[in-house]
Amino acid sequence: MSEPTKRAGKSGASRSKSGPAPAAPAAAKPVKPAGRARTAPTAPPAPAPAAEKPAKRASKAPAAKRPPVAAEPPAPIAPAARRRPSAAATASDAAVRYTGMDATPLPASAERSGKYVYCIVQTTESLRFGPIGIGSEPVEVHTVNYRDIAAVVSDTPLEVYDPTRENVLAHERVNEAVMRGFTVIPMSFNTVFKTREDIVELLRSAYDAFRDVLGKMEDKLEFGLKVLWEPEIVIREIEKENENLRLLRQEISSQKGSTYFARMQYGRLVDSLLQHRSEQLVSEIFAALSDVSIASRANKPIGEKMILNAAFLVPRDREGDFDVKVKEIDARYANLNFKYTGPWPPYNFVNIRLKLERADAE
Numbered sequence: 001m002s003e004p005t006k007r008a009g010k011s012g013a014s015r016s017k018s019g020p021a022p023a024a025p026a027a028a029k030p031v032k033p034a035g036r037a038r039t040a041p042t043a044p045p046a047p048a049p050a051a052e053k054p055a056k057r058a059s060k061a062p063a064a065k066r067p068p069v070a071a072e073p074p075a076p077i078a079p080a081a082r083r084r085p086s087a088a089a090t091a092s093d094a095a096v097r098y099t100g101m102d103a104t105p106l107p108a109s110a111e112r113s114g115k116y117v118y119c120i121v122q123t124t125e126s127l128r129f130g131p132i133g134i135g136s137e138p139v140e141v142h143t144v145n146y147r148d149i150a151a152v153v154s155d156t157p158l159e160v161y162d163p164t165r166e167n168v169l170a171h172e173r174v175n176e177a178v179m180r181g182f183t184v185i186p187m188s189f190n191t192v193f194k195t196r197e198d199i200v201e202l203l204r205s206a207y208d209a210f211r212d213v214l215g216k217m218e219d220k221l222e223f224g225l226k227v228l229w230e231p232e233i234v235i236r237e238i239e240k241e242n243e244n245l246r247l248l249r250q251e252i253s254s255q256k257g258s259t260y261f262a263r264m265q266y267g268r269l270v271d272s273l274l275q276h277r278s279e280q281l282v283s284e285i286f287a288a289l290s291d292v293s294i295a296s297r298a299n300k301p302i303g304e305k306m307i308l309n310a311a312f313l314v315p316r317d318r319e320g321d322f323d324v325k326v327k328e329i330d331a332r333y334a335n336l337n338f339k340y341t342g343p344w345p346p347y348n349f350v351n352i353r354l355k356l357e358r359a360d361a362e
Contacts, residue, residue: 115144115199116156117191118174119184119345122214124148129177134161134170141174144196146203149210152178153199161190175345183218185210186345213350219316220294222349223342225326227285227308231274233335238273245269278307281336286310288329292322297348307336311348319343 116134118141126143133139133154143150152174161167171189178184193199203210239245248266252259285308286296295313302309314322330338 112158112194113155114158115151115153115193115196117187117193117199118152118154118171119178119186120149120151120203120210120214121178121182121184122148122211123150123182126150129174132170132174132177134167134174138170141177144199144203146200147207149203149207149214151199151203152184156192158192158194160192163189179221179343179345183214183220184345185213185217185350186347217346217350220346220349221314221316221319221343222346223293223312223314223322223340224344225285225289225308225310225312225341226302226306226339227281228305228337228339229307229335231304234274234277235270237335238270238277242269242273245273281333282308285329289322289325292318292325295349299348313346313349314343 118133121143123143124145124147126145127150128143129141129152131138131140133141133156135154135156139154139156141152141154144153154174168189175184175186193202239249245266248262248269252262252266255262282298286298289296289312293312293314297311299309299311301307312322326338326340330336
């Protein structure tokens with residue numbers, strides 16, 4: 001996965017798919033130009049101006065095709081080791097949140113080998129996805145299976161990875177490859193277990209929760225949408241519509257003495273009107289996309305120009321409908337810039353935190 005391209009000019013709504021999101025739960029296809037880009041768990045994009053909007057969509061691999069994998073007989077499962085993973089879960093139809101766990105802190109460097117976990121999938125086969133894992137040299141990615149679910153993992157030194165661009169992209173690259181053929185529950189960056197047995201115990205102890213979430217997220221993709229505006233342009237538009245604002249500006253321009261109180265009043269009124277306009281636009285955008293998505297989440301906007309930073313959960317078979325609708329909205333609002341990214345694993349709708357608890361008996 002390459003770095004997210006998240007910028008769209010007003011010349012056309014397009015999606016771009018490059019770069020990670022955070023998962024973390026973000027990253028972070030932009031629109032207005034809306035183009036889909038990848039932003040990491042967690043990350044996220046910039047806008048651009050424009051004139052006309054020819055719809056332009058970045059090419060991407062078919063979402064439904066499963067990557068080549070090789071099946072092998074499941075390896076024997078050893079008894080749980082000294083540490084026992086546990087997870088608690090709550091679920092709703094739209095979003096699921098796991099509370100309970102972040103992997104045990106590891107030394108900054110170590111010679112022992114552990115297992116880096118990328119995501120959880122539903123499968124009864126032992127699979128290999130090729131040498132695409134995180135590390136100084138790409139390592140083989142494979143599954144650790146328990147019943148009909150599996151963790152997608154790679155061998156790794158027992159160390160904490162810095163969240164560098166290269167490492168985050170490597171994490172995202174694996175999830176991207178796996179999600180082409182499977183519904184995934186993404187794990188947060190830097191989830192490392194000491195042994196295979198620890199992972200099997202995690203799958204065993206949280207089996208019902210994982211199966212529940214996999215069922216709810218089956219064939220669903222996440223798309224990110226950021227909307228930006230130029231406040232000065234919007235203020236000029238509001239002045240044309242609001243007589244009180246026009247009169248205050250005229251008073252400030254013509255007054256010879258102190259204009260302090262007039263400027264304070266003008267500033268407060270501008271802030272209030274901008275807030276109202278922003279809330280109105282955001283409400284209209286959410287309403288327009290509600291028919292082509294099954295859930296949405298509003299995240300905190302970044303910077304003064306961003307009025308919307310949202311994630312949408314979309315059925316895989318409605319990806320095209322969602323794309324068309326975003327372009328329609330892009331065309332409707334001439335002074336808004338859209339940044340449209342995806343598809344992603346459902347980072348904003350599934351949040352898994354892991355905490356390893358020491359077993360009662362060694």
